[in-house]
Amino acid sequence: MEFLDNLGRTFFDVEAMAEVLPHLLQTGLVNTLVLSISATIIGVVVGMVLAVLGISPVRWVRAPARIYTDIFRGLPEILTILLIGQGFYWLSQDLFGPSPYPLGIIALSLISSAYIGEIFRSGIQSVEKGQMEACRALGMSYGRAMALVVVPQGVRRVLPALVNQFISIVKASSLVYFLGLMVGERELFRVGQDAAVLTGNLSPLVLAGIFYLIITVPLTHLVNFIDQRFRTGRRKPTGPTSGLKEVTELEDKKAVGTAS
Amino acid sequence: MSTIDNKTTTAADEVVYEGSSLELEGVTLAYGDVEVVRNVSLKVAPGTTTCVIGPSGSGKSTLLRGINRLHEPKSGDVRVAGRSVLKDKPDELRRRIGMVFQHFNLFPDHTALENVALAPWKVKGQSKAQARQVAEDRLREVGLGERMDHRPRDLSGGQQQRVAIARALAMHPEVMLFDEATSALDPELVKGVLRLMADLCQRGMTMVVVTHEMGFARKVADQVVFMDEGEVVEAGTPDDIFDNPQSDRLRTFLSEVL
Ligand SMILES: Nc1ncnc2c1ncn2[C@@H]1O[C@H](COP(=O)(O)OP(=O)(O)OP(=O)(O)O)[C@@H](O)[C@H]1O
Numbered sequence: 001m002e003f004l005d006n007l008g009r010t011f012f013d014v015e016a017m018a019e020v021l022p023h024l025l026q027t028g029l030v031n032t033l034v035l036s037i038s039a040t041i042i043g044v045v046v047g048m049v050l051a052v053l054g055i056s057p058v059r060w061v062r063a064p065a066r067i068y069t070d071i072f073r074g075l076p077e078i079l080t081i082l083l084i085g086q087g088f089y090w091l092s093q094d095l096f097g098p099s100p101y102p103l104g105i106i107a108l109s110l111i112s113s114a115y116i117g118e119i120f121r122s123g124i125q126s127v128e129k130g131q132m133e134a135c136r137a138l139g140m141s142y143g144r145a146m147a148l149v150v151v152p153q154g155v156r157r158v159l160p161a162l163v164n165q166f167i168s169i170v171k172a173s174s175l176v177y178f179l180g181l182m183v184g185e186r187e188l189f190r191v192g193q194d195a196a197v198l199t200g201n202l203s204p205l206v207l208a209g210i211f212y213l214i215i216t217v218p219l220t221h222l223v224n225f226i227d228q229r230f231r232t233g234r235r236k237p238t239g240p241t242s243g244l245k246e247v248t249e250l251e252d253k254k255a256v257g258t259a260s
Numbered sequence: 261m262s263t264i265d266n267k268t269t270t271a272a273d274e275v276v277y278e279g280s281s282l283e284l285e286g287v288t289l290a291y292g293d294v295e296v297v298r299n300v301s302l303k304v305a306p307g308t309t310t311c312v313i314g315p316s317g318s319g320k321s322t323l324l325r326g327i328n329r330l331h332e333p334k335s336g337d338v339r340v341a342g343r344s345v346l347k348d349k350p351d352e353l354r355r356r357i358g359m360v361f362q363h364f365n366l367f368p369d370h371t372a373l374e375n376v377a378l379a380p381w382k383v384k385g386q387s388k389a390q391a392r393q394v395a396e397d398r399l400r401e402v403g404l405g406e407r408m409d410h411r412p413r414d415l416s417g418g419q420q421q422r423v424a425i426a427r428a429l430a431m432h433p434e435v436m437l438f439d440e441a442t443s444a445l446d447p448e449l450v451k452g453v454l455r456l457m458a459d460l461c462q463r464g465m466t467m468v469v470v471t472h473e474m475g476f477a478r479k480v481a482d483q484v485v486f487m488d489e490g491e492v493v494e495a496g497t498p499d500d501i502f503d504n505p506q507s508d509r510l511r512t513f514l515s516e517v518l
């Protein structure tokens with residue numbers, strides 16, 4: 001009994017939670033979403049560039065994309081965030097003012113773009129070679145064929161992986177707290193952590209955790225759903241057909257039928 | 261619809277093509293240092309059909325891809341309508357030459373109509389409405405007027421291949437290349453596609469057809485070319501090739517496929 005009481009007080013102190021709730025909602029949640037969504041948007045744009053460079057037939061175009069990807073996928077997130085966030089503080093101060101927030105977004109974007117670039121690249125490369133070939137045979141340029149036919153197909157295939165990547169970014173966004181954010185810029189983890197330290201009770205952190213789950217769990221299920229959807233897709237009901245009718249189909253629809 | 265380029269419409273649905281001549285002169289194609297097509301010369305008169313036969317790996321596909329420069333010839337010359345095309349921009353050349361593949365290579369997330377309209381719209385720069393009209397006409401021509409809004413996976417293999425043919429025709433090509441267009445089809449679907457190809461031939465398209473369908477080659481071709489090990493071993497009329505083979509290689513090949 002005492003054990004349960006203890007557990008309840010440590011993790012699920014309703015009063016402590018209620019106290020931090022408005023702050024978590026108005027500041028923490030908003031900042032977590034701003035950080036993750038901006039890092040994802042920038043990551044998608046930069047990642048697409050990396051992917052297209054990464055599959056170029058020209059070696060010197062491929063190489064920079066590879067190196068970038070290797071570096072930011074290979075480093076621990078926290079290290080990238082600290083190096084960028086502190087290392088470029090002097091520069092960011094001139095550009096964005098004293099807040100480390102923009103650098104946090106940039107650091108997260110560097111990480112996410114490396115992963116998203118790889119996701120796009122694998123998607124694009126999984127598109128059958130015949131698609132590019134058919135485009136070229138129709139007189140399309142390489143770039144046009146990529147933009148109109150190959151890339152859209154590749155991207156569709158990796159939508160689930162992209163959602164998973166967004167989930168990773170949401171979690172990684174908690175690491176920007178290392179950069180020492182101002183009060184109004186703190187994200188879920190930092191807001192929960194501050195309150196936990198202040199009250200000497202873990203309940204605010206638990207509540208912050210619940211918010212993370214509210215963001216990530218539905219997305220996980222969305223992934224499964226769209227995965228299904230894209231695999232099976234919506235089909236046009238055609239009714240039973242007979243291959244034997246195919247010649248008739250030709251004759252029915254047109255006047256010319258002189259051959260063979 | 262309008263009368264465009266090398267194609268005139270005589271009756272409601274009756275399209276007549278004006279195919280161009282095609283000549284290959286000493287064409288050699290290589291993968292790295294390996295020459296897989298050697299010194300091939302070939303004349304295809306306007307509006308005629310040439311069938312290319314030969315064992316697997318003999319270089320038939322490579323030869324076709326050399327004609328529209330999907331594979332750049334190492335040496336030799338390719339002439340369309342009497343003029344060398346090797347100095348043209350490849351993209352411009354390919355607009356004049358339609359190609360049909362063994363595995364259709366339709367765009368899976370486009371409907372049949374979109375598949376056919378895409379190149380006229382995006383490559384030829386026709387208006388969306390024009391391109392759509394052309395696509396509808398071509399799809400009706402290949403007997404798929406009722407299936408325009410279907411995606412490839414909702415069509416049979418034979419129908420998919422006919423969409424692919426319509427897609428190539430929509431660019432109003434002067435020459436059509438077919439690479440084993442029926443090899444991936446179930447037996448009962450082959451006939452519809454061959455029938456369509458025979459139609460095109462009748463209506464004046466210049467065609468080069470790589471095929472294992474000896475019946476088609478015999479009935480439809482004006483000229484049959486037998487390739488082996490990257491070379492043209494024999495070329496002639498269907499009667500020459502099938503009834504009066506000169507070389508041992510052709511005789512062996514025929515005895516195996518017929
Ligand atoms: N990408 C490639 N790289 C190197 N060699 C190749 C490549 N593609 C084909 N070849 C070789 O070129 C030769 C000719 O191939 P090609 O595909 O033109 O033959 P084919 O007559 O079309 O055969 P099939 O009837 O099997 O389609 C073969 O020996 C093949 O191994």
Ligand SMILES: [Mg+2]
Nearest residue numbers: 320321322439
């Ligand atoms: Mg082949």
